[in-house]
Amino acid sequence: MNSEKPVKRRSYDSSRRRAQADETRTAIATAARDLFIEQGYGTTTLAEVATRAGVSVETIYKSLGPKAVLLHRAWDLTVGGDDQDIVLHERPEVLAIRQEPDLSRRLMLQASFSARTAQRIAPFQLMVQAAAGADPAAAAMLEEMGRRLLCAPYFATV
Numbered sequence: 001m002n003s004e005k006p007v008k009r010r011s012y013d014s015s016r017r018r019a020q021a022d023e024t025r026t027a028i029a030t031a032a033r034d035l036f037i038e039q040g041y042g043t044t045t046l047a048e049v050a051t052r053a054g055v056s057v058e059t060i061y062k063s064l065g066p067k068a069v070l071l072h073r074a075w076d077l078t079v080g081g082d083d084q085d086i087v088l089h090e091r092p093e094v095l096a097i098r099q100e101p102d103l104s105r106r107l108m109l110q111a112s113f114s115a116r117t118a119q120r121i122a123p124f125q126l127m128v129q130a131a132a133g134a135d136p137a138a139a140a141m142l143e144e145m146g147r148r149l150l151c152a153p154y155f156a157t158v
Helices: 015-039 046-053 057-063 067-082 092-099 105-134 136-150 153-157
Strands: none
Touching: 015 046, 015 057, 015 067, 015 105, 046 057, 046 136, 067 105, 067 136, 092 105, 105 136
């Protein structure tokens, strides 16, 4: 006879581990973006990105992937200005512009938002343009950047 009671297992909460993984991915993408802009995409190595982010090259591959994926993540970080997974046209600043009833105020908000966004995007776009002639991943990124900016629903609705 087995009179032992079943052992109650405690539930595993991995929220802290997920948060740490998110922080690591953000640190890697930020380091990649900064180095790509400072040194150029073609000359920046994953070892340099790893050193700047405080991780190993293996961690970069396991958490994000190869250099071309870093370029895309760096772009997403640059456009949004942070690591939030919110598309540009659904960000609170854009929604506030859309909902502003006063036209002159809406235009002022739009101008301010556009200037801040352009200041973030311009150095990155120049870096990608410089690399596009020699690197297929950069050329593909440049093409995608053009499509995204031209098709952004934000610009059509403000």
